[in-house]
Amino acid sequence: MTLDYSSIKAVVFDLDNTLVSSSLNFTSIRHDIGCPQDHDLLEFADNLSCDKQKSSVHQTIVAHEMSDAQNAEVMEGCHELLTHLAQHNLYTGIVTRNCIEAATLKIHRLKLSVNELICREHFPPKPAPDSLLALADLWSLNPSHILYVGDYIYDIQAANNANMPSCLITHHQPTDYQHLATVCVPQLTDLHRLFASHHLSA
Incomplete structure (x- = not known):
């Protein structure tokens, strides 16, 4: 599968080990x-x-x-990617299985700038697609124009259930489900480069 970056109007992220580190055991x-x-x-x-x-x-x-x-600490390339997406007028959001208190604390502590935050209190948690579809409705976008980025199988399943393209952050560790994602990158800096390359040539 390949990703048509020209069609992407919004990027939604998982939170833990995608935008910020997590040491949850x-x-x-x-x-x-x-x-x-x-x-x-x-x-x-x-x-x-x-x-x-x-x-x-x-x-x-x-x-x-x-x-x-x-x-928690920001993952490498997090702020740079979010800034790039904002500069190119793409909506951004976070869909996490975290509780709202923990997610809000992480966002405020680490100064993450996104348009929307959805936690498990709002909709059934991933891999249910409800949160992603709610954002599509909010932004009046076809789900196919929203990229969901995460690091775990639940993220890819949620995107697939919502008929959205997905990006798996692998952290340089191959998985047995990465073939389910539209695109796989080792880390956020690689996704930033892909978007920057597209926007430069557009």
């Missing part, structure tokens, strides 16, 4: 809340039948996320 979190290691954390928490236990589990997850938010 999901094995440890699963252990803390009694979630089997092969289960999705958020799905496990939401499916608990006891409201008190569900609340406690969600609080534990949020505590881990807030701690992580205090230590």
Whole structure:
């Protein structure tokens, strides 16, 4: 698959390990809340039948996320890419499975400038396409004109479910699902170069 950069009117990003670093230890979190290691954390928490236990589990997850938010740093090339996209009048957004408190803290601490932020409180979390489709509606864009950028299979699945092109940030580590992405790049600086090359020749 190839990406037609001339058709892209907006770029939406995952947050953790895409725009900012994350040290969340999901094995440890699963252990803390009694979630089997092969289960999705958020799905496990939401499916608990006891409201008190569900609340406690969600609080534990949020505590881990807030701690992580205090230590996150911007990924190489993050600000430069966001600035480039803004200069060329492309909408930008973040769709994350983070809670809104942690995501907002990361954005404010690290001075990330994007048009929209969507967290798990707003819509069903990825790989559900709801958040991405909501942004398409908000911006009055066809989903095919929005690129979703992330570093994990949920990101690529969400984009595919929304009929959007996707970019997988590999961090130089091959995966068994990278063939599902429209384009793969090692890091944000590489995506910046691709956009800059297109805009220079346009």
